[in-house]
Amino acid sequence: MKQVTVTGQTVKEAIQTALGQLDASEDQVNVEVIDEGKKGVFGVFGSKPAIVKVTEIPDQSQSGDEYLREIAKQMGNPVDVDIEETEKEIHYNLTGEKIARLIGKRGQTLNALQYLTQLAVNRDTDRYKAVIVDAEGYRERRSETLKQLAERLAKKSVRLQKEVYLEPMPSYERKVIHTALQHNQNISTYSDGAEPNRRVVIKPE
Incomplete structure (x- = not known):
């Protein structure tokens, strides 16, 4: 995650300088104004520069991709990763x-990978996205x-007239269970x- 602190005659000027250093656009960064600066008399005497701290927002889908590839490699199972992304969700499909x-x-390892990837994707950002990690169509099956x-x-x-508890x-x-029985x-x-x-608990009416 790249971050720069830059000064300028105005906040806008400082931000533009920072964007140039990061090679990023305004929608790809978070801006913190440390000091708005001061023009001074005649724009010279007593002037004070504006100071901003600009932080690059991580590419969430890329962060998840890199995390999955690395952890799969560490497990001795290198994978290829296909990504589908919407405004609220990132879907990764693994093949190998x-x-x-x-x-x-029962998908326990895949579920753990999904949980950890979701943490990696949403770390250092306030733009939360749900994460689905699939493996060669396993989720549909x-x-x-x-x-x-x-x-x-x-x-x-219904037959026993008692509540039935499913596994966690x-x-x-x-x-899926709730929808199937709604x-x-x-x-x-x-x-x-x-x-x-x-x-899920299933209860007879």
Whole structure:
């Protein structure tokens, strides 16, 4: 993360000088005005320069890309990373020879990678973005499995007339369960517990 402190006759002039040094545009930086300066008498006597501190905003998608490549390399599983980015979300799809190792049992390793990447992407910025890390279409396959699980456990809840607790899941997987059962009038769903052990509960009506 690049940062410069620059002086100028005016705040605007100092900012422009800083942008030139960083080779950046105004929407790519955060500006902190340390001193607005003072013109002085006749623009000379008693004048005081303006001082600004300009910090380059990290490229969030690039930060996540670099983090994923490095951590996969450290795990002995080099990957290629495809990125799709919207205003509120960054989606990374990993491909590689040993991709199953990065997915882990029931996606646990992939979920951990996603959590850590989200921290890396949103560090040093106030522009929060959600992060999804996928591996060769695993998320879609997992989603279908969760929908089938939801239907099966909903029937069990109705049959036994008791609440059924699912295993702890990350928020986007819980959302799949809630969405899959939202039109089932025989049951209701809610989430219970604190992260990372928060889980969906299916309750008969």
